[in-house]
Amino acid sequence: xxxSRRAVGTVVGTSQPHDAAIGHVTGAITFIDDVPTRHDxxxxxxxxxxxxxxxxxxxxxxxxxxxxxxxxxxxAHDLPAARHFGPLVRDEPILALDAVHYVGQPVVIxxxxxxxxxxxxxxxxxxxxxxxxxxxxxxxxxxxxAYLSEPHVIRRGDPERAMASAPFQRxxxxxxLGQEHLYFETQAAIAIPGDDxxxxxxxxxxxxxxxQHVVADVLGVGLHQVVCTTRRLGGGFGGKETQAxxxxxxxxxxxxxxxxxxxxxxxxxxxxxxxxxxxxFRGEWTVGFDATARILALQVHLLxxxxxxxxxxxxxxxxxxxxxxxxxxxxxxxxxxxxCYTNHAPATAFRGFGGPQGVAVVEGMLQEIAAVLRHEHGVxxxxxxxxxxxxxxxGERDTTPYGQVVSHNHLPDIVDTLRRDCDFDVRLTxxxxxxxxxxxxxxxxxxxxxxxxxxFVATFMNQANALVLVYPDxxxxxxxxxxxxxxxxxxxxxxxxxxxxxxxxxxxxMMATSTDKNHNTSPTAASASTDLNGAAAVHASGIxxxxxxxxxxIQWTASHGAPAxxxxxxxxxxxxxxxxVIDRRDDARRMSFADACAGARFDRVDLGARGFYATPGLHxxxxxxxxxxxxxxxxxxxxxEVYIDRRTGEMSVPRVDLRMDIGRSINPGIDRGQxxxxxxxxxxxxxxxxxxxxxxxxxRSDSLSDYKIPTTTDVPRHFTCVFxxxxxxxxxxxxxxxxxxxxxLHAIAVWSAVKHALGCVSPAASQRLCLPxxxxxxxxxxxxxxxxxxxxxxxxxxxxxxxxQHA
Numbered sequence: 001x002x003x004s005r006r007a008v009g010t011v012v013g014t015s016q017p018h019d020a021a022i023g024h025v026t027g028a029i030t031f032i033d034d035v036p037t038r039h040d041x042x043x044x045x046x047x048x049x050x051x052x053x054x055x056x057x058x059x060x061x062x063x064x065x066x067x068x069x070x071x072x073x074x075x076a077h078d079l080p081a082a083r084h085f086g087p088l089v090r091d092e093p094i095l096a097l098d099a100v101h102y103v104g105q106p107v108v109i110x111x112x113x114x115x116x117x118x119x120x121x122x123x124x125x126x127x128x129x130x131x132x133x134x135x136x137x138x139x140x141x142x143x144x145x146a147y148l149s150e151p152h153v154i155r156r157g158d159p160e161r162a163m164a165s166a167p168f169q170r171x172x173x174x175x176x177l178g179q180e181h182l183y184f185e186t187q188a189a190i191a192i193p194g195d196d197x198x199x200x201x202x203x204x205x206x207x208x209x210x211x212q213h214v215v216a217d218v219l220g221v222g223l224h225q226v227v228c229t230t231r232r233l234g235g236g237f238g239g240k241e242t243q244a245x246x247x248x249x250x251x252x253x254x255x256x257x258x259x260x261x262x263x264x265x266x267x268x269x270x271x272x273x274x275x276x277x278x279x280x281f282r283g284e285w286t287v288g289f290d291a292t293a294r295i296l297a298l299q300v301h302l303l304x305x306x307x308x309x310x311x312x313x314x315x316x317x318x319x320x321x322x323x324x325x326x327x328x329x330x331x332x333x334x335x336x337x338x339x340c341y342t343n344h345a346p347a348t349a350f351r352g353f354g355g356p357q358g359v360a361v362v363e364g365m366l367q368e369i370a371a372v373l374r375h376e377h378g379v380x381x382x383x384x385x386x387x388x389x390x391x392x393x394x395g396e397r398d399t400t401p402y403g404q405v406v407s408h409n410h411l412p413d414i415v416d417t418l419r420r421d422c423d424f425d426v427r428l429t430x431x432x433x434x435x436x437x438x439x440x441x442x443x444x445x446x447x448x449x450x451x452x453x454x455x456f457v458a459t460f461m462n463q464a465n466a467l468v469l470v471y472p473d474x475x476x477x478x479x480x481x482x483x484x485x486x487x488x489x490x491x492x493x494x495x496x497x498x499x500x501x502x503x504x505x506x507x508x509x510m511m512a513t514s515t516d517k518n519h520n521t522s523p524t525a526a527s528a529s530t531d532l533n534g535a536a537a538v539h540a541s542g543i544x545x546x547x548x549x550x551x552x553x554i555q556w557t558a559s560h561g562a563p564a565x566x567x568x569x570x571x572x573x574x575x576x577x578x579x580x581v582i583d584r585r586d587d588a589r590r591m592s593f594a595d596a597c598a599g600a601r602f603d604r605v606d607l608g609a610r611g612f613y614a615t616p617g618l619h620x621x622x623x624x625x626x627x628x629x630x631x632x633x634x635x636x637x638x639x640x641e642v643y644i645d646r647r648t649g650e651m652s653v654p655r656v657d658l659r660m661d662i663g664r665s666i667n668p669g670i671d672r673g674q675x676x677x678x679x680x681x682x683x684x685x686x687x688x689x690x691x692x693x694x695x696x697x698x699x700r701s702d703s704l705s706d707y708k709i710p711t712t713t714d715v716p717r718h719f720t721c722v723f724x725x726x727x728x729x730x731x732x733x734x735x736x737x738x739x740x741x742x743x744x745l746h747a748i749a750v751w752s753a754v755k756h757a758l759g760c761v762s763p764a765a766s767q768r769l770c771l772p773x774x775x776x777x778x779x780x781x782x783x784x785x786x787x788x789x790x791x792x793x794x795x796x797x798x799x800x801x802x803x804x805q806h807a
Contacts, residue, residue: 010499011495012499013664013668016491019490019510024486031185032188032265042260042261042262043112043115044111045109047107047122048104048107048274049103049104049129052101052136052343053099053343053697056099056100060127064125069112071111071113071258072109074257075107075108077097078257079095080253081220085214085217092246094246102343102345103696103697103698104275104699111254111258135342136344136693138304141305141340141342142303147338148339148341149306149339152338152625154334155401157331157332159298162331163332165296166288168291169286170287170368171287174282174360174361177690178305179278179684179689180701180707181277183235184234185233186265187204187264187265187271188247188263189265190203193255193259198225201215201229201248201251201252203247204230204244205244207242211228215252219252230512230514235485236485239350247266276346276347276348279313280347281304283300285300286299295330299334300333300361303337304339304340304357306340307344307345308341311346314339316347318337322400323452324359326449329398331397351681355453356744356748360686368763371767383447388416391449394409402629409635411635411637415447417659419447419639421722422657424447432760441645442758444755446750447749450636452527452635452741454738455528457629459619462522463612463614463615464481464613465521465611465612466537467480472594472597474507477508477510478511479511479517479518480493481522483524484513489524491670493530496534496541500576502575502579502580504579527741530738534733535613539612544606548600548605549571552574552581555591579594617731632731632732636658638747639656641656641753642654649780651778654716654718657719657720658675658720658743659723660721660724662724663726663728663729664726666734668723679744679747680714680715681710681744684709684714687773687774688708688710688772688774762786768784
């Protein structure tokens with residue numbers, strides 16, 4: 001849909017095609033491994049630990065070093081400077097030195113002249129490791145008192161007193177597994193040594209500046225001697241925010257040691273085994289409520305599996321805690337979070353960044369509140385009634401547990417409109433009646449509202465710069481710190497810049513992201529990249545537009561014998577429309593944009609500018625758990641219907657209805673694609689994407705034969721996606737809202753619908769459901785539906801699961 005508020009002749013608000021769509025489909029687009037090989041280039045591989053935890057006794061590289069074609073073999077002792085890295089805590093080794101901490105941890109770097117020589121050498125390297133007892137689950141970490149962070153608390157009111165006086169109380173546990181990123185392009189990096197010690201990197205990274213920092217530290221050089229360039233990524237989803245740094249460091253080390261270019265591209269299984277994933281979570285909760293389902297008190301204890309090193313885990317936990325309220329007002333609340341140490345690859349950023357886990361905890365809890373009131377106390381209430389009674393209000397009950405007011409709250413209107421438009425109440429009655437018949441097919445229906453905060457929680461990261469260069473023919477090049485990974489960032493920025501000058505987006509070229517043009521940038525993450533980089537590009541464009549407008553006024557006034565224009569005169573009468581520069585006071589005063597650019601350059605007007613943007617009004621004190629960490633909230637709701645085969649546990653999703661407030665969409669076509677794609681990725685997380693390890697800590701789901709992602713046949717046959725009518729925040733670029741991460745959280749409606757279906761069999765079946773709700777998990781819950789519910793029975797697969805996954 002196109003915004004009715006769009007100005008005539010503008011391209012912002014129109015569905016412009018993705019600038020690389022044809023190249024993606026035809027395969028003509030160049031990714032890292034498509035870059036032509038240099039004549040002196042080396043291929044690089046990593047010899048990794050096959051033990052989850054152990055002491056390194058001996059590393060034998062002599063036989064490998066003697067093989068033909070082997071140019072360099074590096075161990076931790078060969079690193080010239082920093083041996084550890086990490087975005088928050090530098091606790092992760094580039095190469096293991098004395099001990100290993102997960103299966104897949106790099107121990108040796110091998111560089112050779114050919115792929116065959118590389119594989120032969122890697123097979124010859126011998127690692128002697130003495131295994132020690134591994135921590136392979138959150139439960140193991142609790143027992144071993146093994147943590148990566150101290151407890152962190154967000155608290156409001158007096159939850160203990162409110163809990164004690166609440167008419168009803170309920171406790172439960174949420175358990176959710178991780179998720180594999182499965183980006184199309186695996187981790188990949190090329191390093192090319194240059195003159196004067198310069199190191200040029202081409203990396204598939206979401207954070208070129210962070211990669212630049214890590215490589216400079218590892219090489220022991222200044223940041224000015226490292227240039228990191230990213231033309232595009234074949235997908236990221238958070239998996240290349242920090243974890244692209246290790247392969248980049250490895251190729252840089254080889255290039256520095258040998259003086260030759262070096263390339264490292266992970267194989268698919270290698271990538272799945274060696275990289276971190278979405279954090280598994282355990283959420284223990286106790287809630288107090290009354291007969292109207294109003295939440296009176298809530299206590300939540302969140303634990304995440306952070307893996308062997310810190311990475312971004314504390315920040316992920318922070319966002320999970322900041323989203324445990326989801327869409328609901330909590331007057332008396334205590335939320336505590338802590339990251340566990342385990343012997344898995346360090347868990348990392350993933351689309352939603354902890355938000356999905358926090359939302360899933362509270363949504364599962366609301367389902368159980370409805371079940372308690374309905375089945376145990378005879379209150380005629382449904383889960384959607386519980387949600388509606390607790391939604392954030394407008395002008396009242398509108399402050400989050402961390403003290404931020406939920407301004408421009410559309411949640412009540414969104415939920416009520418969606419509920420009406422999809423005939424929720426009628427369908428719910430029909431489904432529950434059909435379930436009572438006891439046929440083979442079991443059905444479920446649920447709604448999930450979402451309030452997702454947009455901005456980096458770390459305030460300093462909310463900044464961006466952009467470089468805009470206008471040429472005498474009226475064309476331009478734009479460089480920003482954002483990385484294009486298929487999400488349409490570059491297409492949107494092209495539209496924003498084109499609108500600033502009133503020209504076609506085809507005259508705007510988006511350049512490769514590179515740290516020598518855009519420095520000190522934040523990663524492309526947190527759904528904030530258009531907000532940040534788009535605003536910076538608009539700022540730079542505005543500087544140039546004002547210079548051109550002032551120059552044009554001077555030409556027109558001079559030709560009519562009028563007084564000269566003051567140097568500081570605001571050029572408010574000059575407009576840029578449809579490729580023309582026009583004086584709105586006199587339509588005869590006009591010239592083509594290209595002529596204006598050529599003339600201005602002849603008169604020595606600067607047609608280049610750097611723009612900068614820092615998100616205003618943000619502050620958050622982590623020590624007190626108070627502040628305003630978000631500029632605004634993207635809001636929406638989804639309704640999902642599921643069908644379940646009682647005999648096999650097989651589940652399908654025939655219908656989804658989704659309504660989102662995304663402000664004034666810059667590109668409705670791209671936004672619609674992001675919403676549907678994000679929802680489907682979330683659907684995979686809550687249903688079939690089961691990350692599975694064996695008893696030694698080795699990943700079993702390391703290929704598409706063992707790891708099931710959604711396909712086109714999993715897309716609901718009936719899928720509506722409606723943009724809620726909204727003016728959008730005045731503080732954002734073009735009054736738009738972010739769409740990258742929020743849609744994924746709406747897929748929790750599918751998981752809730754499965755819980756609803758199981759609850760129609762017995763409340764215990766619903767309470768036993770873990771995430772993802774695979775066919776095996778659903779069948780287990782159905783099979784144990786009438787077994788007395790103890791904590792051990794509730795989480796029967798916590799010890800030994802059908803999937804082999806340790807909870």
